[in-house]
Amino acid sequence: MVxxxxxxxxxxxxxxxxxxTLTAGSxxxxxxxxxxxxxxxxxxxSGRNGAGKSTLLRAMLGLVPLQGGEILTHGLPPAQAxxxxxxxxxxxxxxxxxxxxxxxxxxxxxxxxxxxxxxxxPRREEADRLLAxxxxxxxxxxxxxxxxxxxxxRVGLAQALAGNPDLLLLDEPLAALDHAGxxxxxxxxxxxxxxxxxxxxxxxxxxxxxxxxxxxxxxLADGGLHVRV
Amino acid sequence: xFEFDFMRHAFVGAAVVSVLAGTVxxxxxxxRQAFAAHALSHIGFSGAAGAVWLGFPPLSGMVVFSLMAGFxxxxxxxxxxxxxxxxxxxxGLVLAASLGLGAWFLHMSNRGSxxxxxxxxxxxxxxxxxxxxxxxxxAVLCLGLLAFLGRxxxxxxxxxxxxxxxxxxxxLVSVVFMAVAALACAACAEVAGALLAFSLMxxxxxxxxxxxxxxxxxxxxxxxxxxxxxxxxxxxxxxxxAPVPFWIGLGAALSYALADLWRxxxxx
Ligand SMILES: Nc1ncnc2c1ncn2[C@@H]1O[C@H](COP(=O)(O)OP(=O)(O)OP(=O)(O)O)[C@@H](O)[C@H]1O
Ligand SMILES: [Mg+2]
Numbered sequence: 418m419v420x421x422x423x424x425x426x427x428x429x430x431x432x433x434x435x436x437x438t439l440t441a442g443s444x445x446x447x448x449x450x451x452x453x454x455x456x457x458x459x460x461x462x463s464g465r466n467g468a469g470k471s472t473l474l475r476a477m478l479g480l481v482p483l484q485g486g487e488i489l490t491h492g493l494p495p496a497q498a499x500x501x502x503x504x505x506x507x508x509x510x511x512x513x514x515x516x517x518x519x520x521x522x523x524x525x526x527x528x529x530x531x532x533x534x535x536x537x538x539p540r541r542e543e544a545d546r547l548l549a550x551x552x553x554x555x556x557x558x559x560x561x562x563x564x565x566x567x568x569x570x571r572v573g574l575a576q577a578l579a580g581n582p583d584l585l586l587l588d589e590p591l592a593a594l595d596h597a598g599x600x601x602x603x604x605x606x607x608x609x610x611x612x613x614x615x616x617x618x619x620x621x622x623x624x625x626x627x628x629x630x631x632x633x634x635x636x637l638a639d640g641g642l643h644v645r646v
Numbered sequence: 647x648f649e650f651d652f653m654r655h656a657f658v659g660a661a662v663v664s665v666l667a668g669t670v671x672x673x674x675x676x677x678r679q680a681f682a683a684h685a686l687s688h689i690g691f692s693g694a695a696g697a698v699w700l701g702f703p704p705l706s707g708m709v710v711f712s713l714m715a716g717f718x719x720x721x722x723x724x725x726x727x728x729x730x731x732x733x734x735x736x737x738g739l740v741l742a743a744s745l746g747l748g749a750w751f752l753h754m755s756n757r758g759s760x761x762x763x764x765x766x767x768x769x770x771x772x773x774x775x776x777x778x779x780x781x782x783x784x785a786v787l788c789l790g791l792l793a794f795l796g797r798x799x800x801x802x803x804x805x806x807x808x809x810x811x812x813x814x815x816x817x818l819v820s821v822v823f824m825a826v827a828a829l830a831c832a833a834c835a836e837v838a839g840a841l842l843a844f845s846l847m848x849x850x851x852x853x854x855x856x857x858x859x860x861x862x863x864x865x866x867x868x869x870x871x872x873x874x875x876x877x878x879x880x881x882x883x884x885x886x887x888a889p890v891p892f893w894i895g896l897g898a899a900l901s902y903a904l905a906d907l908w909r910x911x912x913x914x
Contacts, residue, residue, distance in 0.1 A: 475811075478811040480807075480810055480811060496813070499811060499812060499813055500812075500813065502811070504807070504808055504811040504812070505808070506807040506808065506811075512676075512677075512678070512803060512804055512805070512806065513676050513803065513804050513855075515855045515856065515858050516676075516804065516855070516858070516860060516861070516864075517858060517860055519860070520804070520860040520861055521804050521805060523860075524797070524800045524801045524804045524805070524861075525801060525804075525805060525808060525809075525812075527797055528797055528798060528800065528801025528802075528809055528812070528814065529797075529798065529801070529812060529813065529814065530797050530798070531794055531795070531797070531798065532793065532794055532796070532797070533793050533796055533797075534797070537862075560858045576805055576808055577808065580812065
């Protein structure tokens with residue numbers, strides 16, 4: 418048994434890879450990679466198209482199996498770590514586009530419970546808070562399918578923030594945004610790290626837009642992961 | 647018309663089935679599994695034919711067959727990134743195989759065409775008390791399971807990847823839901839017939855979704871519409887001479903068309 422509270426306060430806070438081998442299809446993403454890196458602030462995971470950035474994020478969440486070694490996030494293996502992690506996939510959901518955006522966020526707020534909710538109010542308030550936090554209140558009651566790419570991403574971000582995570586894994590949060598949209602989102606993310614103390618790991622090819630705000634860069638290349646501060 | 651036992655049974659049976667169809671149908675449409683609903687009720691038809699051949703009540707055969715199919719369809723591996731990779735092919739092949747079996751059962755039972763007609767178009771006026779009890783049992787079981795599953799099912803349907811990342815057992819949820827859908831289809835087929843069972847599941851739910859309602863309002867409207875369709879169908883077929891499924895099928899398409907018009911009108 419791992420004692421969550423104790424482990425959280427150990428110096429192992431951050432991302433630890435031990436002899437990790439990770440493949441996706443025929444692509445080798447990581448080969449015997451070992452690494453320890455803090456995850457405070459904003460961490461950019463970079464690498465060329467197809468390097469395996471999305472796959473690595475999914476491995477941290479236990480969505481794809483490792484071929485060897487182990488990944489610990491804040492000292493916890495994926496199955497336990499994911500209780501403290503919020504995730505936004507590369508392609509924001511294209512399911513149920515007719516439902517209002519707010520329903521998507523509400524579903525994420527208490528989506529881990531069995532049974533029917535006794536009171537609806539707390540869930541509604543929490544969803545409204547998250548939508549306000551990501552600047553999505555204005556279009557929260559429109560069907561998700563009618564929102565623009567950037568607006569949908571804000572809804573996806575609100576979804577990722579459900580469950581009060583202390584780490585966010587965001588897969589390409591800047592894709593599909595114009596210059597102004599990117600600036601807005603970068604400011605929003607900076608705000609989340611500063612105000613709420615949430616660590617953020619994001620993948621992006623927009624190194625320019627992120628210059629100056631990221632705390633460190635993790636470069637994924639040739640089966641290895643290298644950190645630059 | 648309520649002085650007759652068979653009419654009272656029909657109305658109660660239609661009500662039970664409508665509540666079930668409206669609720670399960672809403673989730674089916676949300677998950678874009680209309681084809682599954684269609685297939686499950688047809689598969690139930692084969693089961694019913696088999697049951698009659700072996701001397702069991704048709705409902706039991708429908709339940710057994712659609713449940714088995716439901717497990718096969720639900721257990722379909724999620725595609726690598728949450729994309730249901732081959733679901734439609736699986737459903738199509740399961741459907742083809744069981745319809746083949748159904749043809750064989752019909753042939754063996756020696757009651758070919760009359761039996762087929764009853765099973766395909768339903769016999770809501772022939773519901774007896776025992777069938778009614780069975781329908782109620784199925785409905786309570788399904789709605790109970792759905793209530794238990796509800797929030798995880800909703801999360802997994804709206805944002806499959808995010809739900810899996812947070813630890814929702816997507817595969818388990820999907821299998822249990824398909825089993826519930828299979829049972830619901832069998833129950834619907836009892837009232838509307840195998841051919842039109844899914845009209846009661848799909849029509850009201852599609853209308854509710856088309857209007858862009860959230861889950862609670864959407865399910866409520868879907869159930870209300872299903873009730874309206876089946877009761878309306880019963881009354882109209884009492885007054886006119888047309889069979890109940892005719893009115894249900896027509897009403898389902900009509901309500902969807904109206905919802906579509908309403909949306910267009912609103913967005914002008
Ligand atoms: N399930 C899979 N089956 C086969 N190959 C896969 C699978 N998942 C990923 N791959 C392959 O693994 C490689 C890494 O994919 P991944 O999506 O992780 O790359 P990425 O770094 O996120 O790329 P991008 O910058 O385009 O988002 C790609 O070559 C991809 O084709
Ligand atoms: Mg990617």
